[in-house]
Amino acid sequence: MASRSRTTFKKRQKEIARMEKQRDKAAKRMQRRAEKHAGHVEPEQELAPGTEPEESANTADTTTL
Numbered sequence: 001m002a003s004r005s006r007t008t009f010k011k012r013q014k015e016i017a018r019m020e021k022q023r024d025k026a027a028k029r030m031q032r033r034a035e036k037h038a039g040h041v042e043p044e045q046e047l048a049p050g051t052e053p054e055e056s057a058n059t060a061d062t063t064t065l
Helices: 001-037 054-064
Strands: none
Touching: none
């Protein structure tokens, strides 16, 4: 009977470790989502430093003509 309880103990420890890992992964996923939504900028909206958006560049060209 001693071997059965030892096996059960190992199994329980393994289950606990798996649950902890799942919790950690879920927390990391939530953190990545929060960071993504907080600082998310669409690639089309990103501008290189020193450049103007297309709309203001188009209006500047028409005023100089």
